[in-house]
Amino acid sequence: MDHTAALVSLATSVPPHQFHQKQILEAARSILSARYEQFETLASLFANTGIRNRYGVKPIEWYLEPRGWPERTNAFLEGAEALFINVAQAALARADLAACDIDTVVTVCSTGIATPTLEARLAGKMGFRADVSRVPVFGLGCAGGVSGLSIAGRLAQARPGTNVLLVVLELCTLAVRHDELTKANIVAASLFGDGAAALVLRAGDGGATRIEAVGEKLWAETLDIMGWSVDPEGFGVIFQRTIPDFVAGHLGPAVAEILARMELAASDIDRFVCHPGGSKVITALERALSLDQGTLAHEREIIADYGNMSAPTVLFVLERAVAQGLPRRSLLTALGPGFTASCVALRHAA
Structure with missing residues (x-):
């Protein structure tokens, strides 16, 4: 029997607020251009990214005001929990499974801090079993989707027949900064959006x-x-x-x-x-x-x-x-x- 992990289902999701790239450029200009003389020189970055649209957990007006840790964290918890539920339920439905069928949850996120972690905060709403194994992973950044899949696959392979749910979720827009007048901050403003993906993996029973x-x-x-x-x-x-x-x-x-x-x-x-x-x-x-x-x-x-x-x-x-x-x-x-x-x-x- 082949005990390598198989992909049972895959789902993706984005939060409800859609932003057009030109809209974000104008927002960044209104916040930064008067205080950062190099802004107009760097503004061409927005047109050169290949991006048309992005999504955020908050309406664009929210990002126009300076925010500190408490507000960012509250926004992260609210937005991440909603997005986690949405994408995880979609992956479970495509796998024809319920949350109580999941044996291990791997949660990958580097754009917010939650302790208890997201899967623990949502265990009741999702319907995870009390004995579910939880593996929260922080700090992998852009590599987290592939590294998370690697981790989840090895966990599935270690216990053939069990169901592993991988949720990869990032709310990059919540890191928007008004105070950092740097090229790196302009690059970040021109690139990053919010989104999540979830997969169910299982080893030992076939799979394409x-x-x-x-x-x-x-x-x-x-x-x-x-x-x-x-x-x-x-x-x-x-x-x-x-x-x-x-x-x-x-x-x-x-x-x-x-x-x-x-x-x-x-x-x-x-x-x-x-x-x-x-x-x-x-x-x-x-x-x-x-x-x-x-x-x-x-x-x-x-x-x-x-x-x-x-x-x-x-x-x-x-x-x-x-x-x-x-x-x-x-x-x-x-x-x-x-x-x-x-x-x-x-x-x-x-």
Whole structure:
């Protein structure tokens, strides 16, 4: 019997407030331009991201006022709980399961702090059993969708026949800052949105799409590439290096190294499913992975429709790839703070 973890269902969800990219640019201009003389020079970033729309847990007026930790945290708890319930129930329905059938819940989130954690706060509303295993994961950033899938898959494989629910949820918009007059803050304002994805995994009873192998690479001395700073107002984004340049120069060898540990080669991969950080990152991914320009079409569609939602974004891409029909072997890839590349190889039986 094959005890590798299989994908039983996949669902995605976004909060109710849709923002157009030009609307966000005007909001950012109203907040920052009078105090930051370089704003107009950097405003072109909004047009160059490839983003048309994004979603947020609050109406746009909420973001126009300065906010501190208490307000951000209240907004996070309210928005995250609603989004968790929505996406988890959708994944359970597609798996023909109830919440009481779930044995392990893995919750991945790096954009808010909740203790008790989200799955504990929602156990009663969801209907989780009292003996459900809870695995909250914080700090993976944009790599969280792929790394979370890796963690959930290994937990399913460790206990064949049990149901593992993975919820990957990020509310990036709540980190918007009025006080940080920096290029990094403008980049963040031009890119990030809110969203969530949920999957049910199970090992030991067949399944068309299976996790064949997983792997990661952590680069030394790269803590400054991406992350959060923390101060009395909230999270502050850290972007100290140009990520597209890092992707172009380092991702190809890293993926080859990870594939070699999986006993695979790039020629064995029929489809790459990548976290799309932005249009320049997607172009860098195609170059780094030796793909024809335009190959990562789903990635471009997702970034256009939703922006960069951090961890769940790659799972939105996977959902579109599944709908189109997965090839025999796919490789999910994402980069996140650490600085880390995370990969999951999926094997699909037609």
